[in-house]
Amino acid sequence: MTAVANNPRTDASDTSPVLSVRDLHVSFPSEAGRVDAVRGVSFDLRPGRTLGIVGESGSGKSVTSLAIMGLLAKSARVSGSISLDGRELVGLNENQLSKVRGSEISMIFQDPLSSLTPVFSIGDQLVEAIQIHRQVSKQVAWDRGIELLRLVGIPNPAVRMKSFPHEFSGGMRQRVMIAIAIANDPKVIIADEPTTALDVTIQAQVLDLLKTAQTETGAAVIMITHDMGVVAGTADDVLVMYAGKPVEQAGVDELFGNPKMPYTIGLLGAIPRPDSTSGSALVPIEGNPPMLINLPDACPFAARCPIAVDECRTAEPPLASVGGDHLAACIRTHEIVDGSLDGRPVFPHPEIGEGELAEVPREERRPMLVVDQLTREFPLMKGAVLKRRVGTVYAVNGVSFDIREGETFAIVGESGSGKTTTLLAIMDLAKEAGGHVELAGVDLRTLRGARATRDLRRQVQIVFQDPMGALDPRFTVREIIAEPMRAFGTPKARIDARVKELMATVGLDPAHADRFPGAFSGGQRQRIGIARALASEPKLLVLDEPVSALDVSIQAGVINLLDKLKHEMGLSYLFVAHDLSVVRHLADRVAVMYLGKFVEIGDTDRVFDHPTHPYTEALISAIPVPDPAVERSRERILLNGDLPSPTEDRPGCRFVSRCPLYATLPPEQQEVCTTTTPDLVGKEGVDHRHACHHR
């Protein structure tokens, strides 16, 4: 079957592996048959090293880690060998496994909110994690808990031990999770997408912390992720999984520099990079991963591989060595050199033409959306029976921008900066917001009457972030796409034809119109969402993090689609993202938002290449770049702490608490920062403004 890898590492010491997995197979029952989620994973993990497991959703990476921890449902079947320090873990009963979990192997999950019990304080949870495996008194465990919190960087640990999980922010909760994970000095730490739910600046902090945790405990780390940038920065060895099997295994430099398997090449090509210029199309991998039921004996990637030959479909290629400890499962590896086949790229670059509007300079285009000093406040209420107002949350605190026809405008910022609130305020037609908004030439303050409102609503539609939650699971695709047309009074005869037309435009097969959203993959559902938004022929499309819930290879396809639609239909986009690489690819202009205000706004290339505001600099430096050499040599600007509370509205720059520039300024200049609110200023004639007094 698969060639088991015996990897004598040339650089690491010849220590024996702490975790050895051989030929792991996991299968689940399902209505359509037995699902073979993992089909033969083998690797060795040595102490102090990090193994990165990369793959799409459904590739089996999380299932592998759950199988190692013994956390799979009873209906699953696990076979193969997992040995921890020579001790076999497969076949142990629950009692024996409980002793291993948490003390020798520990796990950090993806969503810190649901991983911590909400009704117990974190001190209690830390103490519980310690006391289960060690015979110590509560006081000793409590002290160790305080020490751990200090190690993971939580300020004021003695007091915070008594706080509850909901009183922490996402990044802090993940730190608490890491503290619990290292509480008993484990030998192996499994991190299952630990930073996917976090912002890019917090992600940088948490990854830094994981490195610290690793050096403190001397543990080996398995990092499961779909972000190649994170892998480039943290992993020593990489295992790429596809359809339940490892398809490439190599050291990180070797994998990024010399990928041999077409899937890996495709993955690397599909990643939007923050350092490339906008305008070039991404290279998506067409199609979807196969269903893991009754897989035929052929290469599972053959259907999506641009260089597949007939031989690929005759037998499943084994994982064979291509030089040193680099393993790849492809029969054409000898032809692939430096990611290209015969000098041409393995994955052809799609051509996306420029639309007609690209010729027209910005000032001459019609303005689609004009926003002037938009504010949105929420009252803070306290009290159970009689609620009284104790304060205000200034979610959006005066933003101004405009979007012209055919232009893409992006707002970036951390969670809590107010970007989604801005979008929703516009979608609600500024009903409860302050300031002046003009949509498609109509002043929203003068909007009266249901008909006028409805006509205006046709012009602007929204695409949501979560492809699963954005579509009603009880509606068929046809009904979903037809709903806006019915709401806006399109004649029934037209609706059917238009549904087919829209599905073809977004790249879906119109024959599937009578299926339910549950039968589609995430990327396809997002396309359905886009089709629904296009149904009323809007001029402005508002997108709330449209690709963040999708895998990298699918993201590329949806990003290219959005690009194509913009050029073909002359659409304007207003979108919000926290993934700056995606923004670089899609947006013409970008604004960086912090605590309800813009701190920098301008042309995308200018803002990214020459960030002026310290916050923008920190954001851009925090983005992981999928290049190990760059990752290891770069100087990261790490911001301390979290966003301050948006309930205050004093004058003065709100970034002072975290500003790396502020810390270096002399007191007179610091005085200016804390007392005067900075305005957006910039050079004349240049589309780039920033809000900092000292830049």
Add this chain to the structure above:
Amino acid sequence: MVKPTDPEVEPETLATIAQVETLGGGAAEALETSAGASQAAPRRRSNSKLGLYVRRFLRNYSAVAGVVIFVVIALFGIFGSFIAPFKYEDVDFFNLQTPPGEGGHWFGTNGVGNDLFAALAHGVQRSLVIGVVVSLATTVIAAVIGSLAAYLGGWIERVILEVIHFLLVVPSFLVLALVSNRAGGDWKMLIVVLIIFGWMFYARVVWTMALSLREREYVAAARYMGLGPFTVVWRHIIPNIGSLLTIHFTLGVVSTIQSETALSFLGFGVKQPDVSLGTLIADGIGTLNSAPWMFWFPAITLTLLTVSMAFIADGLRDALDPNSAAGGHA
């Protein structure tokens, strides 16, 4: 940042329906959409949602047993009075309080000479009708009012909640007893009063479920299309709690029968000469030592009805939850 399955946002059961469909129907359907045409054809089973739920339900043996028992009792209620040699009002002076089997009376007779078999059949029919009608009406009313309250928010929500809380506090059992007594034991009046005092509790439960549903993005999308609140509630919110409403309806049938039995037992519900399970049990208690069959037949019937419904509701809940054992084993 919202993740594809955001746990704190979705009530478990709602997410599960979508997951179940993805695991089951979706799995087989998606096979055809995937590019791998060379895969072996999947086992041809019904791909519809209903077929999926039926298959999962049938894996639970106690649930199937529950269905069988319930069907038997329901058939007994519907057809029993036709196949019985006597009618329930008939008085047989020659067979007063005779044990089962004698004189052509399969279940025996009571002190006045009524055939117990016919009376039981009529009683079961009466109780089932009351149970089904009341349960259906309360489920629908609770669903509509609860979802509207949650979706509309603001003062409307507050007013509706105050009404619900007030009606919950009112001693409904007492009022029911008095009103139905006044109406002379008319079973139609009983249905009306049971409905009036039965919808509030579940309306509050539906309100909490709809509270999380209204935050869903597809509800926001519908709102941004300009749809009115009633349309959104009817089209998007209520169908998405449909599975839970079905379970509530099933359990509601049996709990209504129990309330009606309790009322009739106390003498406030169905009155002579009409019979229901409650009146039969009440009469039977009086003659427990002299004519035990008068008590045991109706009591066992009521017990079987309740237990079978409980099994069915259990099975339904397991069928709709993708993490339960109804998925079989690998």
